[in-house]
Each structure stands twice: as structure tokens, then as C-alpha cells.
Amino acid sequence: MNKFEEKTINTEVIYKGKIVQLQIDSVTLPDGQTSKRELIKHPGAVAVIALTDEGKIVFVEQYRKALEKSILEIPAGKLEEGEKPEITALRELEEETGYTTDQLKLITSFYTSPGFADELVHLYFTDRVKPLEKAVDMDEDEFVEVRELTLEEAEQLSVEQRIHDAKTAYALLYLKLREENR
Known part of the structure; x- marks a missing residue:
């Protein structure tokens, strides 16, 4: 495991369009705390x-x-x-x-x-x-x-x-x- 890895707890898809998907991931941080990440998924x-x-x-x-x-x-x-x-x-x-x-x-x-x-x-x-x-x-x-x-x-x-x-x-x-x- 990477010492900086953030484990995904939950993913909430906010928007799914023709080009991108916007999602909010709840994550566990390396120190055990939790946080949220706003992410854009793109096909490349x-x-x-x-x-x-x-x-x-x-x-x-x-x-x-x-x-x-x-x-x-x-x-x-x-x-x-x-x-x-x-x-x-x-x-x-x-x-x-x-x-x-x-x-x-x-x-x-x-x-x-x-x-x-x-x-x-x-x-x-x-x-x-x-x-x-x-x-x-x-x-x-x-x-x-x-x-x-x-x-x-x-x-x-x-x-x-x-x-x-x-x-x-x-x-x-x-x-x-x-x-x-x-």
C-alpha cells in the first residue's frame, strides 16, 4: 500500500454529461481522518x-x-x-x-x-x-x-x-x- 493512499468510502455522482462526470468521493486519509474529494472523470x-x-x-x-x-x-x-x-x-x-x-x-x-x-x-x-x-x-x-x-x-x-x-x-x-x- 502506498503511504499516501486515500481509501474511497463512498462515491456520489453529481453529474454525468457527454464529456465528463462530476463526483464527490468520501475518503479515509493516511492518518485515519476522513475528507471529501471533488473529482472529474474523463474518458481521455x-x-x-x-x-x-x-x-x-x-x-x-x-x-x-x-x-x-x-x-x-x-x-x-x-x-x-x-x-x-x-x-x-x-x-x-x-x-x-x-x-x-x-x-x-x-x-x-x-x-x-x-x-x-x-x-x-x-x-x-x-x-x-x-x-x-x-x-x-x-x-x-x-x-x-x-x-x-x-x-x-x-x-x-x-x-x-x-x-x-x-x-x-x-x-x-x-x-x-x-x-x-x-
Whole structure:
């Protein structure tokens, strides 16, 4: 047993939606005391670092209601039940950007907010994108614009907080280290 483990006594589901479930867990702490934890359960997601033949990074700009602003992000999306992450990654790349690829490499997986959520994002890389012959329909409630930027342009937009999310920051760090190790 982990010395920091919290044993769940009871789980109360507060909300079960299309994307997340909110629950309150009553737990026993390592010192024997009890407490409550507000948790978000999420099916997981993927994100794709996609580079064009010119070495530009493919981004999508979209409005994020939780932030009340538009930001630039790498293509990403939620795992569907029973779907393998690499299938989701290819689907999201095609739907959001109009590009496809025959090569996706898993870079890593990471938790976005482990203090209250179990969302695990699988980060993929490809430098072999090509335009789709026929566009794929996006989700009906999704509105995005594709942008292609150099690493330097993306870094500047991060400073300006136009790129302002963890998965994209992680992607830029990966690309910066990749460039430095060439």
C-alpha cells in the first residue's frame, strides 16, 4: 500500500454529461481522518503535433467557452468509448485540419489536472502530413480555423498568451528539445 493512499468510502455522482462526470468521493486519509474529494472523470484525449513539409506546426484556433476567448492549440480531441488513441489521433487530425498522415508516433501520455481530474492525454507526433483528398466533417458544434506557424512564431504567441494550454505548451517544449538535439 502506498503511504499516501486515500481509501474511497463512498462515491456520489453529481453529474454525468457527454464529456465528463462530476463526483464527490468520501475518503479515509493516511492518518485515519476522513475528507471529501471533488473529482472529474474523463474518458481521455489525444493531441497531435503535426509538422508540414516546410516544418511548420499545424494549429487550430477555436473559441474556448471555459476561458471566454479563442486560443491556438494543436489538434486534439476526446477518446470515444472503446476507441484506440491512435485512431482518435488520426480522426481528430483529419477532422480539425484537413490533413492526414500514414505515420503517428506516440510521444508520451500525461495527466492534465491530477488534483481533481483523471483526464489522460496521449500526445502523438507526425512530420508526414498530406492534405486529404476529400474533407472530413467536423463535429457539428466545432468551429476551427487552421493556422501553420514556425516554432519561433508559436513561442512568441505563447508569450502573448494566444497559445495558452498545457498540451500545446508541452508540444512546443518537445519540438524545442527535438530541434536542440539535432
